[in-house]
Amino acid sequence: MALSAALLAAAGDLTQRIHDGVSARGFTDLRPAHGFAFARLAPGGATVTDLAAHLGVTKQAASQLVDEIVRKGYAERRPHPEDARARLIVLTERGWTCTRAAEEAAAEVVGEWAGRLGEGEMRALRERLVRIAPHGPIRPVW
Amino acid sequence: MALSAALLAAAGDLTQRIHDGVSARGFTDLRPAHGFAFARLAPGGATVTDLAAHLGVTKQAASQLVDEIVRKGYAERRPHPEDARARLIVLTERGWTCTRAAEEAAAEVVGEWAGRLGEGEMRALRERLVRIAPHGPIRPVW
DNA sequence: TCATAAGGTCAAGCAGCTTGACTATATGGT
DNA sequence: ACCATATAGTCAAGCTGCTTGACCTTATGA
Numbered sequence: 545m546a547l548s549a550a551l552l553a554a555a556g557d558l559t560q561r562i563h564d565g566v567s568a569r570g571f572t573d574l575r576p577a578h579g580f581a582f583a584r585l586a587p588g589g590a591t592v593t594d595l596a597a598h599l600g601v602t603k604q605a606a607s608q609l610v611d612e613i614v615r616k617g618y619a620e621r622r623p624h625p626e627d628a629r630a631r632l633i634v635l636t637e638r639g640w641t642c643t644r645a646a647e648e649a650a651a652e653v654v655g656e657w658a659g660r661l662g663e664g665e666m667r668a669l670r671e672r673l674v675r676i677a678p679h680g681p682i683r684p685v686w
Numbered sequence: 687m688a689l690s691a692a693l694l695a696a697a698g699d700l701t702q703r704i705h706d707g708v709s710a711r712g713f714t715d716l717r718p719a720h721g722f723a724f725a726r727l728a729p730g731g732a733t734v735t736d737l738a739a740h741l742g743v744t745k746q747a748a749s750q751l752v753d754e755i756v757r758k759g760y761a762e763r764r765p766h767p768e769d770a771r772a773r774l775i776v777l778t779e780r781g782w783t784c785t786r787a788a789e790e791a792a793a794e795v796v797g798e799w800a801g802r803l804g805e806g807e808m809r810a811l812r813e814r815l816v817r818i819a820p821h822g823p824i825r826p827v828w
Numbered sequence: 829t830c831a832t833a834a835g836g837t838c839a840a841g842c843a844g845c846t847t848g849a850c851t852a853t854a855t856g857g858t
Numbered sequence: 859a860c861c862a863t864a865t866a867g868t869c870a871a872g873c874t875g876c877t878t879g880a881c882c883t884t885a886t887g888a
Contacts, residue, residue: 547808548700548792549725550815555697557820558690577844583691593866605845607868629853629866650690657818666689669814672807673692676799678699719875735835747876749837771835771884 558653565649571642573616581609582635582643585619589634618642700795707791713784715758723751724777724785727761731776760784 545553563576577599584590584598596606610633613619618639624630635643658666705718719741726732726740738748752775755761760781766772777785800808 545816545819546792547796547812547815548704550812550819551693551697551700553819554815555693558693562690591866592868601844602846603867604847604869608844624866627854627866631867650688654689660817661814665814668810670689670692672803672811673689673696674687675802677687677692677695733835734837743875744877745836746838746878750875766835769835769885773836 558650561653562646562649565652566642566646569645569649571645574613574618574642577609578613578618579646581606581613582618582639582646585633585635585639586643589622589632591624591630591632593630595633613639700792703795704788704791707794708784708788711787711791713787716755716760716784719751720755720760721788723748723755724760724781724788727775727777727781728785731764731774733766733772733774735772737775755781 559576562579563574566574566579580599581595584595590598592607592610593603595610596603599606599609610619610621614621614633617636619633619635621631621633624632654666661669701718704721705716708716708721722741723737726737732740734749734752735745737752738745741748741751752761752763756763756775759778761775761777763773763775766774796808803811
C-alpha cells in the first residue's frame with residue numbers, strides 16, 4: 545500500500561469515527577463539516593468571512609452553515625466589538641460540550657492506534673505528520 | 687498541533703494537490719472523487735455495485751458517476767463475463783493516461799515531503815500509516 | 829419451477845453549494 | 859470633510875451530486 549493511499553484511508557477513517565463518536569454522545573444533528581467549523585470558532589469566535597476562508601467555501605455557504613448551527617443551539621451571532629459591519633460567531637455552552645465530545649472521540653481513535661503502534665511510535669508519527677501538514681485552510685479529502 | 691489535526695490537514699492538502707496536478711496535465715473535467723473511482727477500476731475493472739461499496743455511496747450515485755466518466759471517455763461499460771445482470775466497467779486508454787497523471791502528481795507531493803523528511807523518515811512514516819489505515823471502503827474527510 | 833436475492837437503471841426530490849445583486853460600514857486619498 | 863472604493867454580511871435563484879423509491883432483468887436455491 546502506497547503512502548498516499550494509506551494517508552487518505554487513515555484520514556477518512558478518522559473523520560468517520562469521530563463523527564460516529566459524536567453521534568453516539570447524543571449530537572446526531574451534525575455532519576463532519578460542522579466539526580471543522582467548531583474548531584475554528586472555539587478559540588475566541590470568528591467572523592463568517594474567517595470561517596469561509598478556513599473551510600474553503602464562499603461566505604454565503606459559511607453564512608448558511610452558521611444559520612444552521614445557530615438554529616440548533618451550538619453557536620450565536622454577536623455584534624463584533626471592533627467592526628460594526630461584522631458579527632462575531634461564538635460557541636454556546638452546548639457548542640462547547642459538543643466540541644469536548646469530538647475531542648474525546650478523536651482521543652479514542654488515536655488511543656486505539658497507540659495500542660497498536662506504541663507510544664514512542666505515535667510520537668514519531670505525530671511529529672512527522674506535523675512537518676508535512678500545511679498551515680492554510682482545511683480541505684476535504686475529495 | 688494534534689496528531690489528528692495534522693493527519694486531516696495533510697490528507698486534505700494531498701487531495702487538493704493531486705487534483706491540481708491532474709488538472710495541470712490537461713484533465714480539467716474531473717473532480718477528486720473520480721480519482722478514487724479510477725483507483726478501484728484500474729486493476730481489472732469493477733461493477734457499479736463494487737464501486738458504490740468502495741466509495742460509500744448508493745449504487746444509483748455510482749451509476750451516475752460511471753455515466754459521467756463514460757461520457758467523457760475515461761471508461762466504458764462491457765458485459766460482465768460471468769454474470770449477465772452485471773456490467774464490467776473498465777478504463778479506456780484515456781482513463782489509464784489520466785490514472786498515470788494522478789500517480790505522477792501524487793509522487794510529486796510525496797517527493798516534496800521526502801525532501802523535507804528524508805528517505806528513511808518517509809519509509810517509517812509510510813509503514814506506520816499502513817498499520818493504522820483501515821481496509822474497508824474509502825471515506826471522505828468530511 | 830417458482831420465490832427470493834442481487835445488479836442495474838429511471839425518475840423525482842432534496843441538501844449544500846455556487847453566482848449575482850444588494851445594503852451597511854470601514855478605509856484612505858484628496 | 860468628502861467621496862470612491864473595499865469589505866462584512868445577507869437574500870435570492872439556480873445547479874450539481876446525492877438520496878429514496880420503483881422497476882426490470884438475471885441469478886440462486888429450496
